[in-house]
Amino acid sequence: MMQPFRAATGGRVDRTSPIHFTFDGQRCAGFPGDTLASALLANGVHLVGRSFKYHRPRGILSAGSEEPNALVTIDRGAGRITPNLRATQVELYDGLTARSQNRFPSLRFDLGALAGLAAPLLSAGFYYKSFMWPPSFWKRLYEPAIRRAAGLGRAPVDSDPDRYLHRYAHCDVLIVGGGPAGLAAALGASATGARVILCDEQAELGGSLLDEPNTTIDGWPAPDWVREVIATLAGSVTLLPRTTAFGWYPGNLIGLVERVTDHLGEPTSVMPRERLWQVRAGRVVLATGAIERPMVFPGNDRPGVMLAGAARTYLHRYGVKVGQRVVIATADDSAYRAAMDLHAAGMTIAAIVDQRADPDGETVVAARLLGIPIYPGMTIGGTEGRLRVHSAKLANETDIIPCDTILMCGGWTPSVHLFSQSRGRLVFDAASGVYLPSEGAIGACAGEFDLTACLRDGALAGGSEPPPFAIAGIPAMRRSGPPVPAAPHRSAFVDFQNDVTTKDLAIATDEGFVSIEHVKRYTTTGMATDQGKTSNLNALASVAALTGQGIEAVGLTTFRPPFTPVTFGALAGPFRDALSAPVRLPPIATPGAMLEDVGTWKRARCFPRDNETIDTAVIRECLAVRGDAGMLDASTLGKIEVAGPDAAAFLSRIYTGDFTTLAPGRCRYAVLLGEDGFIRDDGIVARLAADRFHVTTTTGGAAFVLHHMEDYLQTEFTSLRVWLTSITEQWAVIAVQGPKSAEHLAPFIPDVDLSTMPHMSVRETRIGNIPIRLFRVSFTGETGFEINLPPHHAQRVWDTLRQHGVTPYGTDAMHLLRAEKGYIIVRQETDGTVTPDDVGLGWTIGGGDFVGKRSLSLPDLKRSDRKQLVGLLPDDPTAMPEEGAAVTDGAEAIGHVTSSYRSPTLGRAFALALVTGGRSRIGKPLQVPTPHRAIGVTVSEPIFLDKAGDRLRARPLPRAAGEPLLAAVDQLAPVARPCGTVQLTVLAPTTRLAIRAGTVAGTAIGLALGVLLPTVPCRSVIARDRAALWLGPDEWLVVAPEGASDLAAQATKAAADHPASIVDVSHRSRTLEITGPRAAWCLNAFCALDLDISAFPVGMCTRTRLGHAEIVLWRIAPEVFHLDVPRSFVPYVWACLEEARLEWTDPEPVMMP
Amino acid sequence: MLLIPCPWCGPRPENEFRYGGQAHVVRPPDPSLVDDAAWGAYLYLRDNLKGRHTERWRHLHGCGRFFNCVRDTVSDHIAATYKPGEAPPS
């Protein structure tokens, strides 16, 4: 197909292989290297969109990211529809499908344009004025209508099938902008040996130099010089074209979005569509250039009216002529250069209308010599043409010049958006009338437009002495002064994207808005995705004139991130679907179970058999526990080992009870309060030895309790010699509950007489050869045992017990069984405002001071009319109140239902509730309203079964010993999948000790283990087959080959004379190994640390985060990392790293151009 | 994401840390000797500063230590971090 406006020669497009695209269904041709805008212009298309408010026909204004008009929707198939892309930034590929926006039924004939007739209604502040009455009309009528009429593209509705990645990066120097100044800065910085990243939003680096085929630098045509510089930099500098620096955040953190595959017609599935970079830069060099200002005159928004510099770019970079007959309106010499270049390409320059009274100088003389008519001291007074401009009327009201294109150049505004975001100080430059960064900027961004000076300043900013750059081919040019505002009574567009005119600004100032921030919000100028790129300074000039002040007195509005819109996909990155949150599976697989989310865990709700509903399964499970024995996978319970000579004293200050009196081998229920006296968590405190406790927490509260304990240990109770170690994943837990639980267990636990083991006691013993911690505790009211065992043995023990007739039960049955006994569940019966006494746990409170105790004597916490935990028995035993429902005394709500069940044991419904003064209401009737009726209930004590506790303390019958369990199978078989330049492996298990000790004990332990515990933070020591990793100032991880089972004993013996905590955590985690030249790169997709070998040398180790998981990261060799990952997070971390390394599969895909 | 200098581990990304509220709020050594008003103030009354704020952080996903930090609440600039028990830098 014809491209009638393609110049005969020139441009950087590949003319040998035409490609095709559609715009609003119309098939057009273009070339590789085109943008959608340049290809449309080559086809003579200027009309590309309708404006935001008035639906005015709009054309392409610019050639870059400042484009306010040419917003299009690119359709790459279901879920791949991206609205509001700037056609000037969309790279053309074969088959590209683009649609115009905000028009109905078509771009050329748009009904919404009738809104233009109602323009007075939509002027400044229209939201606030026109649609205020009656208020009810806003939601129903005005807002939907406005949203339909005034808007941009439609958001896609399908799920996005593309991949997105994140990446953390660090550098000494980040250079934003790859034009002449930025490239020179990169050369200068890389020469110093610094780590440098250079990013540029365009497809090609080079910036304005790509528009300069006739300019030479050191004898090279400028585009060739760019090519040579890129080749020089490629080895040492990270070059990121197609990458927008969109935000500057505290600590020199710059957000970049790299568009990886949007320019490809058929992207490979292994590449992410976009990559969000979070770059931590030592310093940032801004070489973001300048944006050409439109002239403000009536009719300046018609299709065919565009920026002069853009016309030059289209000619030199894309070989495209923007029209045939051109009128130029300018206040700056650079437009004369455009005139000459366009003239040389065969376009007619009908006139140059120069706002300045005395245009003069090299370019002006040259234009005159070409015979181009020049109108000094003149502006355009109006334009004509419906879908394309066809004439310009000069402000003298006499000259009407036919044309198909009007080019504008009001001067150049440095692009200071990022600098403004950094909260840098902007300085007003009176000569040019623009704001300049006070520091850190070079080139046009700093107001410097001379190429030699840009290159020199770039090299200096990079940190090197500038070489003598030899430039030829650029004429001397006089720059514009401050923008001259148009007469306010004539409606001329200032902000194209938001449809704001000079008239709107006049209305705003007339109505008393003088602060520029208020004018901005009232008129919407400079807002939204455009952030005033082309409009800001013209708006300031208008407001300055209207209010009779200088531009500098008006001040500048704040620029906000993002510089250009960022997709939600890029922001979400890989954290969606399976990676959105880790799914932690307990160590026991339970096929057929109904699962539910508990915190980050998946737990089994119940185990339905054939044809069973959930309800019937739960009933069966409950009856099994009450009548025989059931077992629950309680592995997700939090567990903390508390060790040290002051452990009992410490726990007595953290929990409500006094644990100094707890004998070794015994357990006690414990309640944890906040300092405000309210219940935060509960659990079992078991004393293993005088100086060692095994403490359990709720499943959801594990991380909080450990953090809470560390807080008091480190900052308040600092004299106590106590250390904490998380053992949640070191031990799986099978809770076996029921009157016959001992009979079922006895055969497997030969060393303990279960019949005499008292309720609330603990034994360290074994099943077969498996070491276990056996608790006799109950959360059901029945005789109960909790077997703590290494997680890789749990499945085998579970399956064996199941074969021996123990019935698995899930969390549903667990909830019901404990409620029959009135045992609370923290965060179900409590909500952060509940004291121990409120739920009948006043008996747990010990004599000494503990966290929260003082608050319990505050008057408000002692009131007798506080909400108290009671039972509710519905008068109709089949009526079940809803959890969360209000409880009323017939007149007002006095509480709420916290738990509600139908009990197979009681043969009726029952509930727990928090009711004002509840204990004084026992025996009295209350009501629980439902949408249909009120359920009558009678208040009872919150215990429904075995009030005396006989079942708990029953002496179970012994049973003859059976066959012991032997070998077990670890579910986590090592997996390895070699691929590409990044290998990922799960290593074989190792023996691991968590050591917490002071310096003296640490030294003794190190000597005994044959590996010194490092004292330098984040460093490791390797000796023979074992290693010690520093994790904290009193914390180490010692790693040795599997089977070094006497390691803990050796360490404990060595520390006998010094307080220390030594906990075997061999089973708590697994080690992943990631190796290869791209190992660090892959880790940095999820880990925010600087993993450069200089910042993270071999031997460095630290706890850190990988996505949502906490890991220990250890560099073994330059290209080898070990990741110590908690068992339940291994699948998540593995999936993250698989995602990160997908793009590095063999053969290594080409990443950078 | 802030870059926070842990007194032990050096500068680390904010996502390894947990905020711990205002620093130097001392728990009364014997709370039973404190009257209700003073205890209430200890529990709930905090500064709400614009500017230089001393606050607690914990290097939760790192060395695990609590420490104190001087941060400007306007600019987010961190002037100093220091170990518990040390006096805030002037």
Ligand SMILES: [Zn+2]
């Ligand atoms: Zn640290």
